[in-house]
Amino acid sequence: xxxxxxxxxxxxxxxxxxxxxxxxxxxxxxxxxxxxxxxxxxxxxxxxxxxxxxxxxxxxxxxxxxxxxxxxxxxxxxxxxxxxxxxxxxxxxxxxxxxxxxxxxxxxxxxxxxxxxxxxxxxxxxxxxxxxxxxxxxxxxxxxxxxxxxxxxxxxxxxxxxxxxxxxxxxxxxxxxxxxxxxxxxxxxxxxxxxxxxxxxxxxxxxxxxxxxxxxxxxxxxxxxxxxxxxxxxxxxxxxxxxxxxxxxxxxxxxxxxxxxxxxxxxxxxxxxxxxxxxxxxxxxxxxxxxxxxxxxxxxxxxxxxxxxxxxxxxxxxxxxxxxxxxxxxxxxxxxxxxxxxxxxxxxxxxxxxxxxxxxxxxxxxxxxxxxxxxxxxxxxxxxxxxxxxxxxxxxxxxxxxxxxxxxxxxxxxxxxxxxxxxxxxxxxxxxxxxxxxxxxxxxxxxxxxxxxxxxxxxxx
Numbered sequence: 100x101x102x103x104x105x106x107x108x109x110x111x112x113x114x115x116x117x118x119x120x121x122x123x124x125x126x127x128x129x130x131x132x133x134x135x136x137x138x139x140x141x142x143x144x145x146x147x148x149x150x151x152x153x154x155x156x157x158x159x160x161x162x163x164x165x166x167x168x169x170x171x172x173x174x175x176x177x178x179x180x181x182x183x184x185x186x187x188x189x190x191x192x193x194x195x196x197x198x199x200x201x202x203x204x205x206x207x208x209x210x211x212x213x214x215x216x217x218x219x220x221x222x223x224x225x226x227x228x229x230x231x232x233x234x235x236x237x238x239x240x241x242x243x244x245x246x247x248x249x250x251x252x253x254x255x256x257x258x259x260x261x262x263x264x265x266x267x268x269x270x271x272x273x274x275x276x277x278x279x280x281x282x283x284x285x286x287x288x289x290x291x292x293x294x295x296x297x298x299x300x301x302x303x304x305x306x307x308x309x310x311x312x313x314x315x316x317x318x319x320x321x322x323x324x325x326x327x328x329x330x331x332x333x334x335x336x337x338x339x340x341x342x343x344x345x346x347x348x349x350x351x352x353x354x355x356x357x358x359x360x361x362x363x364x365x366x367x368x369x370x371x372x373x374x375x376x377x378x379x380x381x382x383x384x385x386x387x388x389x390x391x392x393x394x395x396x397x398x399x400x401x402x403x404x405x406x407x408x409x410x411x412x413x414x415x416x417x418x419x420x421x422x423x424x425x426x427x428x429x430x431x432x433x434x435x436x437x438x439x440x441x442x443x444x445x446x447x448x449x450x451x452x453x454x455x456x457x458x459x460x461x462x463x464x465x466x467x468x469x470x471x472x473x474x475x476x477x478x479x480x481x482x483x484x485x486x487x488x489x490x491x492x493x494x495x496x497x498x499x500x501x502x503x504x505x506x507x508x509x510x511x512x513x514x515x516x517x518x519x520x521x522x523x524x525x526x527x528x529x530x531x532x533x534x535x536x537x538x539x540x541x542x543x544x545x546x547x548x549x550x551x552x553x554x555x556x557x558x559x560x
Contacts (some may be wrong), residue, residue, distance in 0.1 A: 124478035125497045126469070132379040132386075133466050133513045135168030135426050137537075138361065143475025146511055147267065149351065150540035153430055153470045157509055160535050161548065162432040163450035166522055169203065169538040172426040172516075176207035179418055182389035189233055191374050191419025192218050194517040199536060199545035200423070201204045203223035216243040223250055224288050233417075235282075237303050245269055254278040255512045256332050256371075258305055263316060269323045280332040280371055281301060281306060283313040284435060286349045287335045287344045304334070308351055317359050317367075323362075328365075330412060331355060334373025340386060346399045353400070359405040366410055372396060374417035378424045380514045381464050386421070420517035427516030429532070430470060431494075434486065444481045448510055451485010452492045455512070455519045459491045467495045471509035474501035483510060487527050494533075520546070528554055 110313045116510060122488050127140065137149040148168055156166060164445035166371060179188045189212040196218055205227050205297035207436075213219045222232055230253040236243070237258045257263050257279050270277055271523045306313035320328045333348045349372060360366050377386045387395075396414070404411045431448035438444045457463040467483050479502040483495035494512060504510075523531045530549030535542050 108557070121266070125477075126475045126478050126499055126501045129468065130379075130382055130466070131541060132384075133381070133425070135171040135428065135513070136174065137170055138166045138428070138513075140473060145509075146468070148428075148471040149537045151537050151542055153509055153511065156429060156535060156537070157432065157471075159542065160533055160544065162430055162509070163448070163454050163532040164430050164548075165427055165454075165515060165532055165534040165546075166430055167423075167427045167516065167534060167536045167545070169426075169536045172200070172423055173203060173207055175422045175426060176204055176209050179389045179416075179422065182393040183414075183416060185414075186393070187413065187415035188372075189371075189417045190422060191417045192222065193521060194419030195427070195519075195521050196221055196425045197534065197546050199226035201227050204422075205231075210415070212419075215555040216240070216246060219243070219247060219250070219252070229253065233415075236306075240266075241265055241269070243262075247363060248273055248275055254280060254329060255413075256280045256282050257316070257320075257326075258282050260312075260316065260319070263319060263326070266415060267323055270325050276325065276327050278329045279326045280330050280369065281313060281316045281320070281328070282332045282334070283284050283308050283352055283355060285333050285335065285348045287351075305332075306353060313355055314358055314362075317355075318363065321359075321365060322361050326539070328367060330367040330369030330371065332371040332373065332415070334371075335375060335376040338377045339375045340377040340384070345396060348372065349396065349399050350403050353403040353407055353409060356409055356412070360409065366412075368410075368412055370400070370412040371415040371417070374419055374421070376418050376421040378514060378517070379422055381466050383464075384546040389418075395530065424514055424517035427534075428511050429515040429517075429519065431483075431510045431512070433504060433506050433510055436504055436507060444479055446483050446504055446510065447479045448483060448485060448494065449486060450529075450532065451487045451494060452489060453487060453524050453529045454532050455494055455515060456522050456524065457518060458493045458496065459489075460522075465495045465498075465512050465514060467498045467510055467512045469498065469501055469504055469508050470511035474503055476503035478502070479504070487529070525549070525554060528555060 141147040187210050189210040191212045193214055201222050202225050210231040211222055212233045213222055229251040232252045232375050234247045234252050234255045255277055282305035284307050286309050299395050306316045320326050331352050334351045335344045335348050356367055379386055434449055435447045452459050478499040481500045485492040533548040534546035536545045
């Protein structure tokens with residue numbers, strides 16, 4: 100029994116606790132699907148990643164710290180490329196991006212998706228071949244589009260009629276013909292949090308399929324004949340486990356492909372089905388493997404192309420969370436342990452919502468374990484919280500930790516590779532943690548810790 104089960108039952112806890120709370124729970128066990136592949140408990144009971152103890156990592160780099168299992172990330176890149184052979188696999192950089200990660204995914208033969216000028220600058224600074232970069236965003240500025248054209252970015256996913264006009268004008272000025280895809284809002288209600296569902300009609304992304312805007316955008320690009328329309332793009336949301344949404348999306352987008360062919364005599368050669376593939380944050384999550392995803396997506400595309408009498412387009416997908424999310428965990432140090440009248444125990448760590456906003460923002464669930472030692476103590480239902488001045492500053496809502504958890508213990512939270520560092524803030528003027536990559540028993544700093552001097556450097560008053 101872990102986070103979701105505990106969360107459903109914590110309101111029933113009395114001063115002594117019901118029978119289910121006294122059911123034995125192994126607080127030292129690590130569930131393989133939740134942790135990077137090279138993480139295990141060493142003989143002394145501490146967690147080790149790629150042979151390096153978390154106690155040594157904490158001593159060298161301090162806490163909080165994001166710990167990246169580099170071989171795990173690379174192997175997930177290979178898994179997706181092998182499963183989706185013949186498909187362009189774009190790593191969605193918004194999940195987590197730094198120059199070292201760009202180099203890793205480049206070395207693994209991946210493409211890269213960026214969605215801002217800053218992400219594009221990071222990709223180019225790391226040496227990513229621009230022809231393997233795709234540029235997303237619902238409000239790309241003129242400067243961002245100009246930089247993408249000047250850099251030779253491989254494709255731009257257009258998101259509005261204003262952007263089509265901007266890009267057309269810039270392309271004419273430069274005498275270039277950039278490759279573009281039209282982002283289509285397909286009207287699929289993905290089974291995920293409303294803030295990360297992106298294909299229903301009432302939201303900011305893309306051109307509406309039902310309202311005819313998607314077809315109009317494609318016709319506009321074809322008629323003006325300045326931009327090279329390569330295909331259509333659909334992204335239905337994030338942290339999705341049910342593949343039926345992808346099937347409906349593919350069906351509707353391919354129907355639009357057929358409509359464009361019938362109206363203009365053009366068969367678009369590419370189709371991007373986006374990303375959003377879910378990962379395991381708790382034992383209640385059951386994500387599909389890349390192989391299963393590839394098999395199901397290919398089947399529906401082949402079937403619909405046959406029905407519409409279309410040539411099967413070159414496919415692309417955009418996994419981000421599914422690659423970096425499970426490859427990283429966050430290591431904290433416990434500062435205080437507080438029992439609240441037998442209701443629950445609050446375990447406060449030295450980070451919080453400034454390094455992981457997802458629990459507060461999306462009501463996301465996480466798991467946790469005491470990482471610096473093994474324990475023979477009874478399990479205790481705890482809530483791992485941060486140090487910020489917010490009652491909503493929760494890292495892990497409900498988790499069984501050993502009853503002897505104490506200040507100075509290290510606590511590790513898995514599945515924090517995606518969006519935690521990307522969405523990190525300086526709330527309460529807390530510097531953001533570093534990112535450390537570990538491989539073959541060696542650790543290297545790939546993003547340094549912010550300092551108070553960094554914070555003050557921006558303060559010019």
